Amino acid sequence: MRRGTLQYCVLAxxxxxxxxxxxxxxxxxxxxxxxxxxxxxxPLLSRLRRDGLVDSxxxxxxxxxxxxxxxxxxxxxxxxxxFANEWERFRDGVDHFVRGQS
Amino acid sequence: MTPDQLIxxxxxxxxxxxxxxxxxxxxxxxxxxxxHIAESRDRPDSDAEVRDILERLGDPAQIAAEARERFxxxxxxxSRLDVAAVLFLSVGSLVLPILGWFVGxxxxxxxxxxxxxxxxxxxxxxxxxxxxxxxxLQTVGSSNACVQSFDAQGHLLHQTCSGGASTLHDVVWPxxxxxxVVASIATPTYLAVRLRGSNRRAAFA
Numbered sequence: 001m002r003r004g005t006l007q008y009c010v011l012a013x014x015x016x017x018x019x020x021x022x023x024x025x026x027x028x029x030x031x032x033x034x035x036x037x038x039x040x041x042x043p044l045l046s047r048l049r050r051d052g053l054v055d056s057x058x059x060x061x062x063x064x065x066x067x068x069x070x071x072x073x074x075x076x077x078x079x080x081x082x083f084a085n086e087w088e089r090f091r092d093g094v095d096h097f098v099r100g101q102s
Numbered sequence: 103m104t105p106d107q108l109i110x111x112x113x114x115x116x117x118x119x120x121x122x123x124x125x126x127x128x129x130x131x132x133x134x135x136x137x138h139i140a141e142s143r144d145r146p147d148s149d150a151e152v153r154d155i156l157e158r159l160g161d162p163a164q165i166a167a168e169a170r171e172r173f174x175x176x177x178x179x180x181s182r183l184d185v186a187a188v189l190f191l192s193v194g195s196l197v198l199p200i201l202g203w204f205v206g207x208x209x210x211x212x213x214x215x216x217x218x219x220x221x222x223x224x225x226x227x228x229x230x231x232x233x234x235x236x237x238x239l240q241t242v243g244s245s246n247a248c249v250q251s252f253d254a255q256g257h258l259l260h261q262t263c264s265g266g267a268s269t270l271h272d273v274v275w276p277x278x279x280x281x282x283v284v285a286s287i288a289t290p291t292y293l294a295v296r297l298r299g300s301n302r303r304a305a306f307a
Contacts, residue, residue: 003171020137020141021134021137021138021141022138022141022142025138036160037158037159037160037161037164037165038138038158038159038160039116039135039138039159039160039162039164039165039168040160040164040165040168042130042131042134042135042138042165043127043131043165043168043169043171043172043173044168044172045130045134046126046127046130046131046134046169046172046173047127047172047173049130050124050126050127061141064140064141064143065137065140065141066137067137067141068133068134068137
């Protein structure tokens with residue numbers, strides 16, 4: 001389940017801001033249990049880019065090598081909205097049973 | 103290893119592990135991971151820092167397994183052909199001298215379980231495998247044969263040995279043959295170990 005939902009967490013982070021890989025990984029790592037090994041974020045970003053849900057631009061860094069900044073595209077925003085609706089319905093449904101019975 | 107070598111080694115392994123992914127994805131991931139490492143370093147000469155960064159990134163095989171999942175590339179499977187390759191290169195080269203080894207060689211190069219370095223190693227040590235050693239033993243043995251002739255009472259008249267005692271026969275040949283036997287056993291063993299390793303890496307997916 002984490003693998004299926006992680007991409008929407010990444011999209012959500014990239015809606016209002018441009019982030020490069022290390023920042024994105026740090027943001028995800030702040031929430032416990034989201035990322036087990038940091039490197040696995042990069043295949044995900046590559047796939048999102050191929051699907052047109054994010055795009056990226058290279059930009060010079062003040063300190064080190066150039067950074068690739070990622071940002072959600074319009075298609076990415078739509079995909080996130082669709083997921084958010086579905087997720088709420090799903091979560092409510094699960095809560096109804098799991099929490100209701102406990 | 104210096105920190106820079108550690109990183110180069112890690113990126114090379116990552117690139118190899120991603121061999122069966124779309125080219126663009128492979129390049130993206132290697133570039134991003136390289137940038138991630140460069141970005142995360144504060145002290146260029148710190149060995150411990152680099153090890154820590156690489157550990158948090160995770161094993162290259164794990165990243166590759168994730169990439170296969172994301173890009174719908176089937177997980178690497180070890181077929182029986184890989185095991186057959188090792189068997190033909192070792193036992194097969196004796197049972198079916200020369201030919202058996204060539205069958206193993208073809209299987210070795212067809213497989214994606216080994217990288218090119220392993221395949222070259224498997225090819226060079228030793229062409230023909232144990233079969234070659236066996237054939238060489240026959241030739242060396244016969245060239246060393248002595249022809250003896252006896253008189254009617256069974257006394258030795260004279261003896262001619264071809265080859266005879268020489269450094270070539272006493273030192274060079276035995277050493278070479280022993281080295282070849284060792285290599286012919288060691289190489290398939292190494293390939294088998296690498297095969298198990300790549301099975302374990304594939305099991306992550």
